[in-house]
Amino acid sequence: MSKYRAWLVYDREARERNRDYIELHRQVGEKFGIEFKLVDPDRLDYKDLDRPDFAIVRSIRPEFSREIEKNGIPVFNNSTVARICNDKYKTLQYIKKMDPEIPTIPSSLIGIEDLTPKFLRDHPGQVVKAVDGHGGQEVFRTEEDFSLIKEAMGQSQIIVQPFIQGPGKDVRVYVLGREMIGAIERTSLDGFRSNFSLGGSVREISLNKAQKDLVNRVIACFDFGLVGIDFILDQENNFVLSEIEDVVGARMLYKCRPDIDLLERYFSFIIEKILH
Numbered sequence: 001m002s003k004y005r006a007w008l009v010y011d012r013e014a015r016e017r018n019r020d021y022i023e024l025h026r027q028v029g030e031k032f033g034i035e036f037k038l039v040d041p042d043r044l045d046y047k048d049l050d051r052p053d054f055a056i057v058r059s060i061r062p063e064f065s066r067e068i069e070k071n072g073i074p075v076f077n078n079s080t081v082a083r084i085c086n087d088k089y090k091t092l093q094y095i096k097k098m099d100p101e102i103p104t105i106p107s108s109l110i111g112i113e114d115l116t117p118k119f120l121r122d123h124p125g126q127v128v129k130a131v132d133g134h135g136g137q138e139v140f141r142t143e144e145d146f147s148l149i150k151e152a153m154g155q156s157q158i159i160v161q162p163f164i165q166g167p168g169k170d171v172r173v174y175v176l177g178r179e180m181i182g183a184i185e186r187t188s189l190d191g192f193r194s195n196f197s198l199g200g201s202v203r204e205i206s207l208n209k210a211q212k213d214l215v216n217r218v219i220a221c222f223d224f225g226l227v228g229i230d231f232i233l234d235q236e237n238n239f240v241l242s243e244i245e246d247v248v249g250a251r252m253l254y255k256c257r258p259d260i261d262l263l264e265r266y267f268s269f270i271i272e273k274i275l276h
Helices: 012-017 019-031 062-070 079-085 088-098 117-122 146-153 209-219 251-256 262-275
Strands: 004-009 034-039 054-057 108-110 126-130 139-141 158-162 169-176 179-187 201-204 226-233 239-245
Touching (some): 019 034, 079 239, 088 158, 088 239, 169 239
Antiparallel strands (some): 126 139, 126 158, 179 201
């Protein structure tokens, strides 16, 4: 008999491509006495009497996380992390407020209505990103084709940043609670976008003391569950904070560390958290 009942929240679009990962949650959950119920955030009745002991939200829905928290259900990641970290501009502004000494990419915010061919011409050598983009699909240099950029951005607000000259690499640090569980270096194939899903190469690296100290300073600003903290490397190979992934993908980590028991560690963390 299960000791814990949990919701695993995926929207319909993401369910099919994450079928194996969903099944892995169920299989690993059985070892911990966790029974997962797959929940569609668009079809949930908040008055559902089958209230879980906790919810893992694998859908980018900060407002949904907040709503189920209001119903007394612990959520991982919590709604504050979801609200801040699913907006690239909010993330950097929050970090600057909490710890101004953490190096971040200088950023400005514009509305989609301000994205014009003239704006791109007036900002050469810069990068534009959808504030709510994921997987590198909504990241462009200002020299790229306007129509492609405009279409990719949809109705999102846009963050504008200088292009960081460096080795064409970034590092994702996987964090569970306050613990660093792995650091994966991603190398771009085209010198710009280094996302694994877009074909970048990956390898595990060890962080030096200064890098670990910087990661710990970012961790201290939040109450994380499981996230990925992304840093760009500048010309001196220093870490510059880029963004934080709330609904973080684990494919890179599993590829570089097939031995890692990520979900086992995550479920142990959650159970300890809800019991205390």
